[in-house]
Amino acid sequence: MLPRTTIRALSVITVLLAATVSVHISPLQAQPANAASVVERSFCIFDPVGRKGPVFDAMRDYQTSALSWGVQFDLQAYTSEAVALADFNAGKCDAVGVTGTRVRPYNTFTASIEALGGLRDYQQLQALIGMLAAPQAAPYMQQDNYEIAGIMPGGAVYVFVRDKRINSVEAAAGKRIATLDYDAASREVVDHVGATMVPSTVATFAPRFNNGDVDIAYAPAIAYEPFEMYKGLGQDGGIYRFSLAQMNFQLVLHKDRFPAAFAQQSRTYAFAHFDEAMEHIRQAEAGIPAHYWLDLPQQMETDYQEMLRQIRLSLAQEGVYDQRMLKLMFRLRCRDNPGHFECAEKQEG
Numbered sequence: 001m002l003p004r005t006t007i008r009a010l011s012v013i014t015v016l017l018a019a020t021v022s023v024h025i026s027p028l029q030a031q032p033a034n035a036a037s038v039v040e041r042s043f044c045i046f047d048p049v050g051r052k053g054p055v056f057d058a059m060r061d062y063q064t065s066a067l068s069w070g071v072q073f074d075l076q077a078y079t080s081e082a083v084a085l086a087d088f089n090a091g092k093c094d095a096v097g098v099t100g101t102r103v104r105p106y107n108t109f110t111a112s113i114e115a116l117g118g119l120r121d122y123q124q125l126q127a128l129i130g131m132l133a134a135p136q137a138a139p140y141m142q143q144d145n146y147e148i149a150g151i152m153p154g155g156a157v158y159v160f161v162r163d164k165r166i167n168s169v170e171a172a173a174g175k176r177i178a179t180l181d182y183d184a185a186s187r188e189v190v191d192h193v194g195a196t197m198v199p200s201t202v203a204t205f206a207p208r209f210n211n212g213d214v215d216i217a218y219a220p221a222i223a224y225e226p227f228e229m230y231k232g233l234g235q236d237g238g239i240y241r242f243s244l245a246q247m248n249f250q251l252v253l254h255k256d257r258f259p260a261a262f263a264q265q266s267r268t269y270a271f272a273h274f275d276e277a278m279e280h281i282r283q284a285e286a287g288i289p290a291h292y293w294l295d296l297p298q299q300m301e302t303d304y305q306e307m308l309r310q311i312r313l314s315l316a317q318e319g320v321y322d323q324r325m326l327k328l329m330f331r332l333r334c335r336d337n338p339g340h341f342e343c344a345e346k347q348e349g
Helices: 004-018 054-065 080-091 108-114 122-132 135-141 182-192 206-212 260-272 274-286 299-317 323-336 341-345
Strands: 039-046 072-080 095-099 147-161 174-180 196-200 216-220 236-255
Touching: 039 054, 039 080, 054 072, 054 260, 072 080, 080 095, 095 341, 108 122, 108 135, 108 147, 108 236, 108 323, 122 135, 122 147, 122 260, 122 274, 122 323, 135 147, 135 260, 135 299, 147 260, 147 274, 174 182, 174 206, 182 196, 182 299, 196 206, 236 260, 236 299, 260 274, 299 323, 299 341, 323 341
Parallel strands: 039 072, 039 095, 174 196, 174 216
Antiparallel strands: 095 236, 147 216, 147 236
């Protein structure tokens, strides 16, 4: 028997799911705020490329819109997520923009969007982010004194291999995988396939792959060009066209430092620009030479999906993933593919 609080929470999630998933929110019109009511705040942005990177560049437009919501942002670029978060935790940053996996200490619900195999495609991701941008979802965006003020897509996470012969779980056994050591899900995958974990960060995974220090790495397509991952792929490598997870970027606020309506205005803005962000992701995917893309046989893809499902359930029991988010993503998957074997069980978690 579920606790009443859990039942109430899931009821709200059900309402969100039943809402118009395809809702379109027009970009907000920037109306200058009263100068006397504008507050100055610092926004620390993780972009591996720095001030000239695509994430930081996108935040310049966001900065302009934020002024109309009563906040003048001082944008600061960080090439290290760890440093950006350290400054945020120390109170030096009023807001921070980082990848979804790093958000877990501030909001386990939204951090679970990157759950392994949780979402299969970009349509499901758009539906989910649209629901989370709705005012009814605002309570789920808050945890302690933190609030998620925007979620943007980063692209499907694909498996990069230096040798196409690494084409199964068995073939990956004993191989070296560049693994984000702060991510429990990544470590679980390595353990599950019997591979060797090589601790890495966003800054080091690509050089290790390119230099041959690891045999396998995982990344979204937007990493291919700026991190020169073609060097690691060489003549023998490939990229499996199988979505391991959906990378995303999230904006986290110290809630008490912002106007009451700011976070909702920010979430609305972020969702209104979903398609714009997706254009860059699709261009990055299309820009990868066709000969690198590898498709899994249908049965193997099904087997991998089941493997990720078992890992998700295990991590949910450990408290790494939020059960409410897993249930929401499960319903989105089954809405799109009700005949899938997992949907016969009626629930996940």
